[in-house]
Amino acid sequence: MVRFVNVHNLARWAADTGIENILRDLVAAMEHDFRRWPVFDKTPRVASHSEHGVIELMPTSDGETYGFKFVNGHPINSTRGLQTVTAFGALADVDTGYPLMLSEMTLLTALRTAATSAMAAKVLAPAHASVMGMIGSGAQSEFQALAFRANLGIETLRVFDTDPAAMTKFERNATALGFDVTICRSAEEAITGAHIVTTCTADKRNATVLTDEMVRSTEASRGPRRGLHINAIGGDCPGKTELDIELVKRASTFVEFPEQSFIEGEIQFLPHDWPITELWQVLTGERPGRQSDDELTVFDSVGFAIEDFCALRFLNESITGTDYYDEIDLVAEPADPKNLFGELLGSTLATDTSDVAGAAIDQLRQLVPLAGS
Amino acid sequence: MVRFVNVHNLARWAADTGIENILRDLVAAMEHDFRRWPVFDKTPRVASHSEHGVIELMPTSDGETYGFKFVNGHPINSTRGLQTVTAFGALADVDTGYPLMLSEMTLLTALRTAATSAMAAKVLAPAHASVMGMIGSGAQSEFQALAFRANLGIETLRVFDTDPAAMTKFERNATALGFDVTICRSAEEAITGAHIVTTCTADKRNATVLTDEMVRSTEASRGPRRGLHINAIGGDCPGKTELDIELVKRASTFVEFPEQSFIEGEIQFLPHDWPITELWQVLTGERPGRQSDDELTVFDSVGFAIEDFCALRFLNESITGTDYYDEIDLVAEPADPKNLFGELLGSTLATDTSDVAGAAIDQLRQLVPLAGS
Known part of the structure; x- marks a missing residue:
């Protein structure tokens, strides 16, 4: 039997465990996986693009466990009362190839995306960052x-969205969660005084939610300790970006998996030899993260399979011994694997095999000294 | 909610509907899809190889529906009481990106593989073929x-396997299904007098279950109408082949998707400009299938995503209005998609938002004439 975590059970697990507890422990698990980056099988996700969106498969393996995610990205869905992103995924045992766990991953992706952002910010955000601007x-x-509160202690949020209802929703939720929230009239206002800027918009186009000029003016207002970290989440497929490319060019830019980021990230406009840093190398200590108080850093995040793998493994370990999953009959398990037909479809075999046929079979069996294996 | 077809329900559907009925109708559905081959998104499967096997994802889309299969191939499993191949898969709506159906696919893959073989044999096997040799x-x-009985009327089978228990099992099942079965002591004996030869072994190596010499001797014994069709199923990944390459070189060879077949099929030893025919072109009439009574044809089958897509769609249509599926809670569906957090994890929001905070929010709301969307 295969474990199945449905939406209801995942939400129950998350609420009971505590979102911030999960986001802290998931960052630790992800740091562990990013530090052993070279052991993973890595391939850019396999994308199927259509008029209104994209459907992707994101597989990876650490040699012991295999994981993949099915995920869509349909910005138009937000105008239809549907979700922009939905996902589910599975873990399998590399040694046998058998699936182990199937899970909803819409919520789990939300958790892993936030954990990845926080993991990056821990090594990239200015020291003592306390204000986050959110576009x-x-x-x-x-x-x-x-994720930023659990891992970096951020309590103060300045937010802007072109959809007023989305801002009201966020203000209500974040205030109830105990944040100090300021609703802003523009992206420029939202980043004023911020040490960290998170851009997370869903337009499927090359947008510029943050111009170089806006960022320069924020930096200038901060004086000598002008360092800023931009956590760029929303640009994640060809033709879907959020940042002024001039901003990316003058920043120290960090990515997950360059082969994928040069296709999907903010850096899709830059030549493939553009100097970027792979985040995992910062975590192993091979490369520096933030180097000074006045540096501009960009985490050009597109989401990578290893993050989903990590979230699935984290979930699978966390639910062991609990009732947060069901067992489903996803894999046929005949006692004699070569008799898949007979064991699963035995009822379709004629039951009245005549004695004549039976005798003929017995005779054949004696006549034929079967070849050894 | 998403439809879920578990192993029990798929077996029940198959047994109730009748395997031969399914195999006949599935061939018709597959012919339909092969005739519209150019509309599909095609990509070689994404394989993750390990010491004992491989795990693959096989996606495709016809622009309206997207499908993918997760499948493993672990020849070593047969020595562990486990299945060599297990699979599951899903269909999704291209327009919204939402998953529609999840299904076990171990049994379904067995059905689609057999249907694909029969579809190819309908255009490649010699006319009036009546005997199939099975290695x-x-x-x-x-x-x-x-599949060969339902679609080509084959009733007479000559079989050889290096595992005597597997032959006994087959003899028992096939005799109960009404076939005339001859157990043979060698591959050579099994192909004697056969018009069609199916090779379907599971060794993960470059084996030669059929030599050119064996086939030449069978052809010679048949006289002028010596035509033979080889349905080669088992060679389906790099380093796993079944046929003497000389046999493939002198045959008219037909494949599913050349980009994948030159990596995984019998033709993996041949240069990529070797003349092969794509099966779909035979179905549309663009290219000939069998051209004469004395031709040697090989269907170098590795299994392609469009076949799985077709099987999933066929299943999804067939189970509509039946009780062969359950509905599962795989996709989070908040009424307000932007409020994924609040709707799914609302219980984690502090419920005692103080009046002060509430008043502050109301005040903010009045102060900020929110930017239009």
């Missing part, structure tokens, strides 16, 4: 806020 | 037999 207050925004 | 009598063998 976009959609489905991912509360998770980002909680 | 390998594992989990796929009964499905092959039934």
Whole structure:
């Protein structure tokens, strides 16, 4: 039997465990996996693009466990009362190839995306960062806020979204969660005084939610300790970006998996030899993260399979011995694997095999000294 | 809610509907999809190889519906009481990106593999073929037999397997299904007098279950109408082949998707400009299938995503209005998609938001004429 975590059970697990506890422990688990980055099988996700969106498969393996996620990205869905992103995924045992766990991953992706952002910010954000500007207050925004509070102590949020209802929703949720929230009239206002800027919008186009000029003016207002970290989440497929490319060019830019980021990230406009740093190398200590108080850093996040793998493994370990999952009959398990037909479809075999046929079979069996294996 | 077809329900559906009925209708559905081959998104499967096997994802889309299969191939499993191949898969709506159906696919893959073989044989086997030689009598063998009876009227089977228990199992099942079965002492004996030869073994190595010499001797014994069709199923990944390459070189060879077949099929030893025919072009009439009574044809089958897509769609249509599926809670569906957090994890929001905070929020709301969308 295969474990199955449905939406209801995942939400129950998350609420009972505590979102911030999960986001803290998930960052630790992800740091562990990023530090052993070279052991993973890595491939850019396999994307199927259509007029209104994309459907992707994101597989990886650490040699012991295999994981993959199915995920869609349909910005138009937000105008239809549907979710922009939905996902589910599975873990399998590499040695046998058998699936182990199937899980909803819409919520789990929200958690892993926020944990990845916080993991990056821990090594990239200015020391003593306390204010985060947020451009976009959609489905991912509360998770980002909680991940930054749990891992960096951020309590003060300045938010802007072109959709007033989304801002009201965020303000209500984040205030109830105990954040100090300021609703802003523009992206520029939202980043004023911020040490960290998170961009998380869903437009499927090359947008510029943050211009170089806006960021320069924020930096200038901060004086000598002008360092800023931009956590860029929303640009994650070809033709879908959020930042002024001039901003990326002058920043120290960190990515997950360059082969994928040069296709999908903010850096899709830059030549493939553009100097970027792979985040995992910062975590192993091979490369520096933030180097000074006045540095501009960008985490050009597109989401990578290892993050989903990590979230699935974290979930699978966390639910062991609990009732947060069901067991489903996903894999046929005949006692004699070569008799898949007979064991599963035995009822379709004629039951009245005549004695004549039976005798003929017995005779054949004696006549034929079967070849050895 | 998403439809879920578990192993029990798929077996029940198959047994109730009748395997041969399914195999006949599935061939028709597959012919339809092969004739519209150019509309599909095609990509070689994404394989993760390990010491003992491989785990693969096989996605495709026809622009309206997206499908993918997770499948493993672990030849070593047969020595562990486990299945060599297990699979599951899903369909999704391209327009919204939402999953529609999740299904076990171990049994379904067995059905689609057999249907694909029969579809190819309908255009490649010699006219009036009545005898099939089968090398390998594992989990796929009964499905092959039934597909060839349902679609080509084959009733006479000559079988050889290096595992005597697998032959006994096949003999028992196939005899109960009404076939005339001859157990043979060698591959050579099994192909004697056969018009069609199906090779379906599971060794993960470059084996030669059929030599050119064996086939030449069978052809010679048949006289002028010496035509033979080889349905080569088992060679399906790099380093796993079944045929003497000389045999493939002198045959007219047909494949599913050349980009994948040159990596995984019998043709993996041939240069990529080797003349092969894509099966779909035979179905549309663009290219000939069998051209003469004395031709040697090979269907170098590795299994392609469009076949799985077709099987999933066929299943999804067939179970509509029945009780062969459950509905599962795989996709989070908040009424307000941007409030994923609040709607799914609302219980984690502090419920005692103080009046002070509430008043502050109301005040803010009045102060900020929110920017238009």
